Every structure is written in C-alpha cells, then in structure tokens.
Amino acid sequence: MPERIAMGGYTLIEDAPLAARNTLRVTARAALLAEVHDAAALPELFAYPAVRTGDILVLGEGSNVLFTGDYAGTVIAMATRGVEVLDDDGTRALIRVAAGERWDDFVRWSLGRGCAGLENLILIPGTVGAAPLQNIGAYGVEVGEFIDAVEAWDRESQRAVTLDRDACGFTYRDSIFKRAPDRWLITAVVFALPREHALRLDYAGVREELAAMGVTQPAPFHVAEAVLRLRTRKLPDPAVIGNAGSFFKNPVVPLAQTEALKREHPALPIWPGPQGHAKLSAAWLIEACGFKGLREGDAGISNRHALVLVNHGGARGAELWALAQRVQAGVRARFGVELEPEPRIL
Ligand SMILES: Cc1cc2nc3c(=O)[nH]c(=O)nc-3n(C[C@H](O)[C@H](O)[C@H](O)COP(=O)(O)OP(=O)(O)OC[C@H]3O[C@@H](n4cnc5c(N)ncnc54)[C@H](O)[C@@H]3O)c2cc1C
Known part of the structure; x- marks a missing residue:
C-alpha cells in the first residue's frame, strides 16, 4: 500500500499507481504524487525537498498523456475546486474556475447559466487547468477565444502570476504553457463569456445534426446537444476503451x-x-x-x-x-x- 502523508492543502503519496489517472489506462507509477487541494499550498509544496530538486509533471485527468514507463519524479495532480462569478453585466460574464474542475462540468454549468461560447467544446475530457495548455478546440472553436486570463504558479520566478489572453500565445493546439511544459502550474482560468454571439455551425456536420434534431433557430444549448450527439457517435468513450x-x-x-x-x-x-x-x-x-x-x-x-x-x-x-x-x-x-x-x- 503506497504511503500517504496529508499536509495542509495537499496530500503526498509515495510510489503511486497512475493507471486510474490516465485515460489510455496505461499501468505506470510515480515515485511521488502530490494531490493539491488548495493552490495556496504550492509554495510550501515546492519547498518540500524531493519536489524542489526533482522532475515535476503536472497532471489533470490524464486524457492527453501517454506514459511509456514509470515516472521517476513528482506528479502534481491539481484537484482544486471552485467556480466564482467575478462580474456579470448582463451581456458578458467573467467567471473564475479552479484548475481541478472538470471541463465538461463547467461547459454545462455555463450553458445552464445562459452563457454562450463554449457550446462547441462540450464533452471534451479533462480539467479546466489543462484547457489553456493546448488551447483545446473542437467543431471550429478554440477555448483561447473565451479566456480572459490564466492564473498560475510560475516555477521560474517562484511566484503566483496572472497572464492575460495575449500573453498566453494561443495558436492551433498550442500556447506558451505547452511550449514550456511544467514551468507554469495553472491554478485557475478566468473566462469571459458572452450572453449572445454568432454560433459556429459550419463545421463537420453541426448544421446537418441540428436539422436532424428538427432545430431551425438554434440556441447555444441546441448546438451543444448537436456536438454531443456527433462526438458520441464518432469518438470511442475512454470509460469503455x-x-x-x-x-x-x-x-x-x-x-x-x-x-x-x-x-x-x-x-x-x-x-x-x-x-x-x-x-x-x-x-x-x-x-x-x-x-x-x-x-x-x-x-x-x-x-x-x-x-x-x-x-x-x-x-x-x-x-x-x-x-x-x-x-x-x-x-x-x-x-x-x-x-x-x-x-x-x-
Ligand atoms: C475521448 C477524448 C476526446 C478528446 N477530444 C478533444 C478535443 O476535441 N479537442 C481537444 O483539444 N482535446 C481533446 N482531447 C484531449 C484532452 O481532453 C484535452 O487535451 C484536455 O484538455 C486534457 O486535460 P487533462 O486534465 O486530462 O490533462 P492531462 O492529460 O492531465 O495533461 C495534459 C497536459 O497538460 C498539462 N497540464 C495538466 N493540467 C495542468 C495545469 N493545471 N497546469 C499546467 N499544466 C497542466 C500536463 O502536464 C500535460 O502536459 C480528447 C481526449 C479524449 C480522451
């Protein structure tokens, strides 16, 4: 049984199994796993000797990693939670979401609140904290368009930083975070979501799916439903394979x-x-x-x-x-x- 040490804001687990922490279901182990429940604990975690000097891998749900062997360093799993509306003037909402929240839960929450923008990105696995990393995209939309700022712990300067959208350098499946892996631990993402915007329907069968659903005047939640049906038909479910x-x-x-x-x-x-x-x-x-x-x-x-x-x-x-x-x-x-x-x- 791996040894668990509970600290304030994080838990350390030695020789931790990773099979349940990657969606390819590959068997691998981490020499040390730190599960972070409170981002404020990061400075203390980085003062821990094995973490300060060894290799680091930040992990969300493991839906975009392939372990080809065991990981000899420390895996830092972001398990922080929280969704906070910072501002909402009726046309646009600013929403701050903790890195450990599930992406798909947040998309559904935002649609339920009447916010638009993320409808084409429904059902993408993973955490909110990983979303900026490769600027997740699907059905003609990339998340970077709706990100106002990214909050992170910068290992280089050893301080908490906030990067606005321009500083994130979003391009197709890429960002500054992906180009310098594990330099920035993303702790929260601030989204700017409009109430109304031009829906993106001209990609890979969305219009046809809406027509098959009998929808002639789509709202964001119709688009989300159409994308959900398309994805469910096309992509194998990691829970099954x-x-x-x-x-x-x-x-x-x-x-x-x-x-x-x-x-x-x-x-x-x-x-x-x-x-x-x-x-x-x-x-x-x-x-x-x-x-x-x-x-x-x-x-x-x-x-x-x-x-x-x-x-x-x-x-x-x-x-x-x-x-x-x-x-x-x-x-x-x-x-x-x-x-x-x-x-x-x-
Ligand atoms: C069935 C399926 C469908 C998918 N469809 C899409 C799709 O349509 N579009 C798309 O873009 N992607 C898609 N993906 C890929 C994946 O869902 C996304 O890349 C997702 O954002 C990964 O989130 P994660 O939490 O699982 O990240 P992980 O796999 O845990 O990590 C991925 C990368 O992000 C880094 N990372 C994770 N969390 C943080 C953090 N808090 N701070 C800094 N770095 C971090 C990791 O170090 C790693 O480099 C799909 C994956 C699956 C399994």
Whole structure:
C-alpha cells in the first residue's frame, strides 16, 4: 500500500499507481504524487525537498498523456475546486474556475447559466487547468477565444502570476504553457463569456445534426446537444476503451507541398492554415495507409476513428508508442508528411 502523508492543502503519496489517472489506462507509477487541494499550498509544496530538486509533471485527468514507463519524479495532480462569478453585466460574464474542475462540468454549468461560447467544446475530457495548455478546440472553436486570463504558479520566478489572453500565445493546439511544459502550474482560468454571439455551425456536420434534431433557430444549448450527439457517435468513450482522443495533430504543411498532394490525391481534405500553409486531415492520411482498425496485441488504432490510438486492455505504454511510431513512419513513407503526436509522451 503506497504511503500517504496529508499536509495542509495537499496530500503526498509515495510510489503511486497512475493507471486510474490516465485515460489510455496505461499501468505506470510515480515515485511521488502530490494531490493539491488548495493552490495556496504550492509554495510550501515546492519547498518540500524531493519536489524542489526533482522532475515535476503536472497532471489533470490524464486524457492527453501517454506514459511509456514509470515516472521517476513528482506528479502534481491539481484537484482544486471552485467556480466564482467575478462580474456579470448582463451581456458578458467573467467567471473564475479552479484548475481541478472538470471541463465538461463547467461547459454545462455555463450553458445552464445562459452563457454562450463554449457550446462547441462540450464533452471534451479533462480539467479546466489543462484547457489553456493546448488551447483545446473542437467543431471550429478554440477555448483561447473565451479566456480572459490564466492564473498560475510560475516555477521560474517562484511566484503566483496572472497572464492575460495575449500573453498566453494561443495558436492551433498550442500556447506558451505547452511550449514550456511544467514551468507554469495553472491554478485557475478566468473566462469571459458572452450572453449572445454568432454560433459556429459550419463545421463537420453541426448544421446537418441540428436539422436532424428538427432545430431551425438554434440556441447555444441546441448546438451543444448537436456536438454531443456527433462526438458520441464518432469518438470511442475512454470509460469503455482506453484512449486519449485524437493522437495526432492535423499536419500543417507549406502550400507548395499541398498542391502536389492535392494533384496526386484529390480526395485528401485540406483546410486553410496559417500564412503560406494549409492543414491536412491526419485521419485521412492514416486511413489511406490502411491503419484504421489495426491491432498489435492490445495496442490498436480505433476502427471508428483513424486518429484515435486505443488500448484494448493490457497494452503497455511502450507498445502503444511503438504502434504510433509505426503509423508516423507509414504516413511519412507514403505522403512525405510528418505526423506530430497531440498528447504528451512521457
Ligand atoms: C475521448 C477524448 C476526446 C478528446 N477530444 C478533444 C478535443 O476535441 N479537442 C481537444 O483539444 N482535446 C481533446 N482531447 C484531449 C484532452 O481532453 C484535452 O487535451 C484536455 O484538455 C486534457 O486535460 P487533462 O486534465 O486530462 O490533462 P492531462 O492529460 O492531465 O495533461 C495534459 C497536459 O497538460 C498539462 N497540464 C495538466 N493540467 C495542468 C495545469 N493545471 N497546469 C499546467 N499544466 C497542466 C500536463 O502536464 C500535460 O502536459 C480528447 C481526449 C479524449 C480522451
């Protein structure tokens, strides 16, 4: 039985199991786990010798990480709770949410309060604290658009800081937090949510789903329901089969390369990207290589969605990573395109 030491605001657990703390359900252990219940305890936690000198990994629900082995340092699990309305003038609400709150709970809470903005981001697993990290996005919306500020503990300056949205450097599945892992422990996020805004319906079947629901004048909660139905049909549920959602990002490539690919593969979906670039469908590339539904032991590629790496039961993290690398190599050889993993590989 791992030893537990309860301190004010956090609990330390030695040799802690991580299988229930990652949605790929990979068996791994952390030399030390610190479960933080009160962000005010962070300075004291960082004064603890093993934490001060060793490696640190901040963990939320583990829905975007792949453990390829045990973690020799300290895993800091943010378990803080709290939702606080800072201001609400009837057109826009400023809401401060603790890092350990579940993202999907907050989305539903915000819609129930009549706030708009997060409807397309319903049912994304994970914590609020992890949401800014990769600027979570789905169905044409990215969370960064609705973030006013991020509160964090900065390990470099050893103090609590507040970064406004511009300072967060949000881009596609990226932010300053992702570029410097574990420098900032996000302790809370302040959202600015409008009462009314232009709904985003032109992405991956949202309009069609609304039509099938018989909705002609959608409100945010209708859009949330449509996205919920689409996601439930398309994505395997981590409660049923271990997975980390999309395992690869859609690759962003120079336009010249896109043109050549389009000539050779007219069916390849291509979307506009940053200047001089376009975004390709990673799922299409993987499926075209014949990897959808592939299984090696208990490691596999979902037969429902080519982007999703799945654990059929007892796959070790290293086996899942080996399969992911096989997919990368296949796509590289066939299309000359590099697939980048979306989860953090540890
Ligand atoms: C079925 C499924 C569907 C998904 N769909 C989507 C989707 O549509 N769009 C999308 O963008 N993502 C999606 N994801 C990925 C994942 O849900 C998000 O990335 C989510 O934000 C991860 O939250 P988490 O709490 O599980 O983070 P973790 O997996 O625990 O951590 C992810 C990263 O964030 C860091 N981190 C976590 N908490 C903090 C904190 N408080 N401070 C600093 N760093 C922190 C970790 O160190 C790690 O680098 C999906 C995952 C699954 C399993």
